[in-house]
Amino acid sequence: MKTLQVEVPERLDEQMDEVLKAGWFSDREEIVRLALMEFLRRQRFELIEQFQREDIRWAVGQKQARP
Numbered sequence: 001m002k003t004l005q006v007e008v009p010e011r012l013d014e015q016m017d018e019v020l021k022a023g024w025f026s027d028r029e030e031i032v033r034l035a036l037m038e039f040l041r042r043q044r045f046e047l048i049e050q051f052q053r054e055d056i057r058w059a060v061g062q063k064q065a066r067p
Contacts, residue, residue: 006032 008016016031025031 004032 016028019025019031020028025034
């Protein structure tokens, strides 16, 4: 496993404290891992959606270009 060192704004640190105290996570590392996984999952979805939209625009353009 790779180790990363990050700096976070004070407010974000306070929010992490809140969810830790509420028992949602066992430690900050778990919060960061899950946040990164969710970010990457969403980015992948948005990228796939962008490619699909471009393909649709291309196909519509091809259809309209036919005589």
